[in-house]
Amino acid sequence: MKVVCVGGGPAGLYLAILLKRQNPSHDITVHERNPEGSTYGWGVTYWRALLDRLHTYDPESAQAIEESSVRWTQGVAHVRDQVTRQPGDAGHGIGRHRLLEILAERARGLGVRLEFEDEITPENLPEADLVVAADGIHSTLRTHHADRFGAEVTEGRNHYVWLGTTQVFDSFTFAFAETGHGWVWCYGYPYDDGHSTCVIECAPDTLTGLGLDAMDEAGRLTVLEKLFAGILDGRPLTGGASAAWPAFRTLTNRTWHHGNLVLLGDAAHTTHYSIGAGTTLALEDAMCLADALREHTALPQALAAYEHRRKAEIVSAQSAARLSAQWYENLPRYIGLPPHRMFALLGQRHSPLLPYVPPQLYYGLDKAAGRLEVLRRFKRWLGPRAARALHVRS
Structure with missing residues (x-):
């Protein structure tokens, strides 16, 4: 089977790995529009249940992911000048760059072709038996067939910014800071020995009241560093391309496949970042699609089985x-x-x-x-x- 995967994120790379493991004769190419090594975001989170599944599906990449991850077993909340801790399930963090590096290296080792700085559109889409749209919430391929997929996007009320810091938190950290215009809060978690992710959120009135929406990046970071000085311990926040204040967009689709085109990961669905499941769900999509393609020899039946099963499985996460x-x-x-x-x-x-x-x-x-x-x-x-x-x- 010839497979074209559009999008070199975790979902697309992991699907390519699984399909090559199932049948080395598959001709698989992953096309990524960005240069290799460039990606948005800082670290991603996952829990032990995902790691166990990764070890089942591909022990080699799972071992590399586990070795490159940090772990915590409790959460801590800072509210004004008070601190409270609670034990919790074992959580894991890994840098997004490192995760993609591991998956890319594994895919290449299995014989998958990776084409970076190669933007695929409906006009230059290569011929293939199966085309996988793993190109995110703004998927070009899905948008081209918008009437078929029936995408719906619901925008949340609050606004957020995705930042990094060299402060290494010892647990999953919540901090709530009160201002004259309302509350601002932070979700922080480590993803390697020298860095953590900080997702900061607030209500619209707080955003405009503090003037964060009108500031340049340096001004925003200065304000946020002062608000969360207690947990940053003097270390700076780092912005970048992701340092904006969008409202989260929840995407659903009426159907996930059309002809030989199938949606994967954020192209098919998104779930609010506060449950830390985006990467997990994307990797589980890849597992499910690979299983369906192994179990069904006819492509229409395989894609229908994948959609039916995954839609049912993610109901609880979406809720x-x-x-x-x-x-x-x-x-x-x-x-x-x-x-x-x-x-x-x-x-x-x-x-x-x-x-x-x-x-x-x-x-x-x-x-x-x-x-x-x-x-x-x-x-x-x-x-x-x-x-x-x-x-x-x-």
């Missing part, structure tokens, strides 16, 4: 992402709680029940459920059903 984004959009509802209680509810932000129960009452019920097995079982039973009901209504 969690919507609820997580809404939690931050309604931060004043929670920020006045004692920090340890606010942090506990931050960890419960994926619950479809939380927006409808007074925060103090929900905290008490959640603590009780943690002590009583019958309530814990009821909570586990009710949560997925409420999430599915929310998905159906939306």
